[in-house]
Amino acid sequence: MNFNISYRSLDKQLFEQLFRDYFTRLCNFAQSYINDLDTAREIVQEVYINLWQKKESIDTDKSIKSYLYASVKNRCLNYIRDNKKFRSYVLDVEIADFEVTFESDAFTESELQTKINNALGKLPEKCRQVFQLSRFEELKYKEIAAKLNISVKTVEAQMSKALKILREELKDYIIVVLLMMI
Amino acid sequence: MYLLGEIMENENKHIDYTELISKYLANEASGEEIALLEKWVIKDKANKQLFNNYKQTWILSRADQSDDKVDIDEEWNKIRLKLFGDKTEEIETGQNEKQRKIIPYVLKIAAVIVIALTASYFLYYLITKPGTETFIARDSIKTSTLSDGTIITLNYHSTLTFPKNFDKKIRKVKLEGDAFFEVEYNNEQQFIIKTQDVKIEVLGTSFYVNSRQQDPTIEVVVNIGKVALRTQNNEQIILTAGERGVLIKSSGELYEKNNDDVNYISWKTKRLVFENNELSEVVQKINETYYADIKIVNPEINSCRITTTFDNKSLDAVLNIIRETLDLKIEKQNNTIFVSGEGCK
Structure with a gap:
């Protein structure tokens, strides 16, 4: 869906559409910064409330979608900074100040999801198992090693391999989805 | 140094x-x-x-992984109350009998339908349409008639959003979940159903849509008339009465086949037809139809076969007939019904 419309013309219906289409995705996105769904939900709610209340005065060339993602990212960074929720200030806050920009209509959300699923499918069996246990089930390396009857060293190597392959597979999307300004 | x-x-x-x-x-x-x-x-x-x-x-890599943890209706209601102050409208009907909350495990397939429609027109429509109402079925099946005469039956845990007044050219509704549509014919006012990823457009017909978010596919079964399904990649198939269209969400694959499940809207009609079906299939279908939680205790009886028709019977009546036909034992514990027996020759 094309949401490349002006902020002023955002009415209640379009707002609901935007909310229903992106709320869950934005929560997932926020959870990449904050590992707590309730806080993520609150932050995304605030972003939407702000969008509605400030729509007359928002002055940006960004599409609404880019605006939403960028706002969520900024609020998340503020949250982890203010609440000292970072593991490393440098890695989690300081250098995370890349610009989040969606080039509208470059691809649809379902295309992206298909691409991600395909990328996961390209991982060798063992590698995918390890990655999924870490990324989706949030198991510790030790737990993964025990579960799959392999060494922690192997888990480390497989995770690194998975990330390398995924980065290569998702390269175009990373550039489009999160355009970095360094 | x-x-x-x-x-x-x-x-x-x-x-x-x-x-x-x-x-x-x-x-x-x-x-x-x-x-x-x-x-x-x-x-x-x-x-x-x-x-x-x-x-x-x-x-x-985790873009869409935790969908089920966010209740989008609840979140929308929260922000709606805060920003607009109005409440969700829930339309109550006579069919609102409290039934068990158990969702039986059914590997359902979901689907999506679309017809040609330019994005710009759709967007124009979205921007200009007036207030909407929400029709929610949580723990029961609900039926409602829209202002154009279209009858909608929602299955458990499904939501339909529609405008208070339809546009002159388009009747547009949004579905999350499982529903049966009997669309009032009007060749000057197309009827569009938007689901999770796609749109469905028809003039007047009746058909069933399963578009539950957690299901791997979106499925449409046409009862009367014709429906066109189109994916976002512009692949299109036309379904006529008795056909089933399936879209596999992960691959985007779209195909049609004959609908071989006569009981696809039993949840609505409470009519179940079995012709030499195995007990395991029968139990699954009854679970879906009555939102029951029936479990087969010993696998020997799985292959017992049944030929019968249940027409608007209560769950107890259905169970009694099956018990007597196959000489089974039926026990209830809380909300779960256990079926056992010696097996069939």
Whole structure:
């Protein structure tokens, strides 16, 4: 869906559409910064409330979608900074100040999801198992090693391999989805 | 100092930074490792870019993983109350009898239908349409008639959003879940159903849509008339009465076949037809139809076969007939019904 419309013309219906289409995705996105769904939900709610209340005065060339993602990212960074929720200030806050920009209509959300699923499918069996246990089930390396009857060293190597392959597979999307300004 | 620096450099060459970044992202890095990574990242713009690149890969790889944890209706109602102050309208009907909350395990397929429609017109419509109402079925099946005469039956845990007044050219509704549509014919006012990813458009017909978010496919079965389904890649199939269209969400594959399930809207009609079906299938269908939780205790009876028709019978009546036909034992414990027996020859 094309949401490349002006902020002023955002009415209640379009707002609901935007909310229903992106709320869950934005929560997932926020959870990449904050590992707590309730806080993520609150932050995304605030972003939407702000969008509605400030729509007359928002002055940006960004599409609404880019605006939403960028706002969520900024609020998340503020949250982890203010609440000292970072593991490393440098890695989690300081250098995370890349610009989040969606080039509208470059691809649809379902295309992206298909691409991600395909990328996961390209991982060798063992590698995918390890990655999924870490990324989706949030198991510790030790737990993964025990579960799959392999060494922690192997888990480390497989995770690194998975990330390398995924980065290569998702390269175009990373550039489009999160355009970095360094 | 110079010497120490040299040693550090040499040591760093043996460190696999991708492994270190993975560890950091997976929350496995120690304090020392984090310090090492920080130093490496600050040292060089290319390192910083590589780190952010991996971080984005990490973020992307989970783009749609936790959908089920967010209740979008609840979230929308929260913000709606805050910003607009109005309440969700729930239309009550006579069919609102309290039934069990158990959702039987059914591998359902979901689907989506679309017809040609330009995006710009759709957007124009979205922007200009007036207030909407929401029709929610939580723990019961609900039926409602829209202002154009179209009758909608929602299955458990399904939501339909529609405008208070339809546009002159288009009747547009939004479905999340499972529903049966009897669309009032009007060749000047197309009827569009938007589901999760796609749109469905018809003039007047009756058909069933299953578009539950958690299901791997979207499914449409046409009862009367014609329905066109189109994916976002512009693949299109036309379904006529008795046909079933299936869209596999992950691959985008779209295909049609004959609808071989006569009981596809039994949840609505409470009419079940079995022709030499195995007990395991029969139990699954009854579970779906009555939102019951029937379990077969011993697998020997799975292959017992039944030929019968149940027309608007109560769950107890259905169970009684099956018990007597196959000489089974039926026990209830809380909300679960256990079926056992000696097996059939």
